[in-house]
Amino acid sequence: MSYTVNCSILLTELPLLERPAAAKKAGFDHVEFWWPFAEAVPSDADVKAFTTALADAGVQLTGLNFLAGDMPAGDRGLVSWTGRDAEFRDNIDVVAAIGEATGCRGFNALYGNRQDGVEPAAQDELAVENLVAAARGIERIGGTVLLEPVSGAPAYPLKTAADALAVIDKTTAAGVDNVKLLADFYHLAVNGDDVDAVIEAHAHDFGHIQIADNPGRGAPGSGELPLGEWITRSRERGYHGPIGLEYKAAAETAFDWLIRQPA
Template identity: 80%
Template sequence: MTYTVNCSILLTELPLLERPAAAKAAGFDAVEFWWPFDSSTPADADVTAFERAITDAGVQLTGLNFNAGNMPGGDRGLVSWKGRCSEFKDNIAVVAGIGERLGCKHFNALYGNRQEEFRPEEQDELAVKNLVAAAEGVAGIGGTVLLEPVSGAPAYPLKTAADTFAVIAKTQAAGVANVKFLADFYHLAVNGDDVEAVIEEHAKDFGHIQIADNPGRGAPGTGELPLGEWITRSRELGYTGPIGLEYKAEAAQAFTWAIRQPAN
């Protein structure tokens, strides 16, 4: 399993529940999703329909986000969002249940934007508590919580690998070992991080890798990033997981760069 298709940003011409089958038809055996529901605790019927779309397509769900709020509206996670702590904790059980039923082990927890009415230290304290709760909540299924820097969101405080590893260190000090770094090469590059140095120092500890080219957040080869070289070096240094395809492209051209076997 080399690539996993992010069906929340790709194949968006199709209804969400049709995208896993479209990924399979394009020759891929794995998919990942941002939170695919409108609330942290969706109706059982909606969860069942989502799970059935995965299993009927014959693909493996490799990654799922915790609810991150209204992403089109600018939200970037609930982890540090004071006032929505109980909602985030309710979401943990739903995420873990989906993971257990579908064999998914990796769960991305977006940190959340800064709130002007609270001190950053207050939000950071809450974030560690919520990340620990999430890590404990998925530990029973062998799960890993992922944490990533994000670009294009000025109020999102985790901009670099160093920012993110500092938070991960706090979760380790609090007693959990299953919060890992999500190395999104696009976000790191756009934010001006030294991607090569991050890979050299941390690749063996990456929880997941996601890619898009820059400029444009398009498919590999549409920009200037040496994505192939970065992936190869990460694998040489110990990363063994799939590569998440998290870029923007029209369905007809989305995977023309990839060498793959057509689905049977």
């Protein structure tokens, strides 16, 4: 099984640049991150420090978010955020450059919350424009833009796979084919989606899978979701990418659920 550790939600007891080495020490060769900088266009020195930490740890970056705003404060992306479209567009080139430097090819573009005083239709039109720009910006490196339904954010309009796929259909109609569904089984399940049906219909075209258990968004086995069965069926239905570990757990016990292979 190819797992990739989300170092923005796991190993957070450590400074960010120490987490790739900690993931490697824990037995993983692949990591992913939310946007690891405070701004859309960080300094060259900050980008270099990030890519160097990955290289020094000997891990492959498999996923990176576009700038999503202030996540701890409740922001969930800039894609549909009227007034921050220039900031999002500026971020695209930086994301592509990091992808080129690291070999990362999956980039999560969080859609953004509904805004007071802005028509949803206007936000949705902007979102398609921004997603198309992002898709074209990373196309030259063979990149894929990932679009994710999210739970726990009432103002975030993409709750189900169907919600995200409807937006992806619009980007396809606009002329790009590298925007794909990020199937986070935790978010889909919490939002009441039929995960089994989503897998049957769409696993062959998933851009990425992430997992956490429910209740609690904890490690696999801490809750009631049939994550192993869902992963197995996704493989059978044509998904061949890594499985992102995006759950909450203390570093010392975060990976105790894994069955370790003998040396």
